[in-house]
Amino acid sequence: MTRRRLLLMGLILLALAGCNRRGGLQIDDPAPVVSLQDLHGKTFTLPQDLHGKVWLVRFWSLDCGFCDKEVLLGLETLYQKYKDGGFVPVAVNVGKYDAGDEHWKRFAQLSYPMLIDERGLTAKKFGVIGLPTSFVIDREGVLREKITGEAGLEEIEKLFTTVLK
Template structure:
């Protein structure tokens, strides 16, 4: 009987340690520098973030073509915001987490987008950003510092409000 309660006590202590550990910082936090990463775009060109877009305010959106929670219409909507604010230094960056297949017809609807569309085939960059669910979006300022984060889906107005506060 004593051995059994000893194991229970040990299990309870381990659960408490794990619970405390899980509530600590996970992923990027506001005021953290963005990770330095390199990813291919859908044409095979490597883009280095945030260096290649230094001096720009970035809205980095992690999503997946197969994600049922990701609003695919948000990507064309971000194009409209890009056109509206690009002269002020705003650039959205869409990062698809998963395997890209250019033969998949579902990609056709995104061909007209002019902002960076990158591919994180193995999810390594998403992990470096601390993404635990998709979609997740980050606003990174002109110096490469995280200034905002939205976990889950949001409306276009929320995105615009978030990045324009950093842009201005």
């Protein structure tokens, strides 16, 4: 990781921490309206595009040493298992996206939305103060669960399945 990337990530996280005194999105708050592009250039507008679905939005960064990238791959398995019941994971990379970077290839094949938040503005709207952070949003676009820090797939599955039922 270059020093420039580390500095940029640090500045983004510092800005996010300083701009949200309430601790970010709270349980029972509506999800903020945001528009982001995925790795293929398709624009997603949340929560509108996922209305009627239970979604887990996971903020992470390719450069984040605390973010377990295998969780993103595991979310694909959970998506396939629960998508007919209305579950959709959404991964939001906070920071730069370089399509030529070999590290991105394994994520480009995921069938759920992998979105890019290059300037951290969406993370700021959600009140993210550290990576990774995950939110479970119900079918009406309301926050029901929040995980700050890393969580295993079993914990994540328990959180969204309680909302899914």
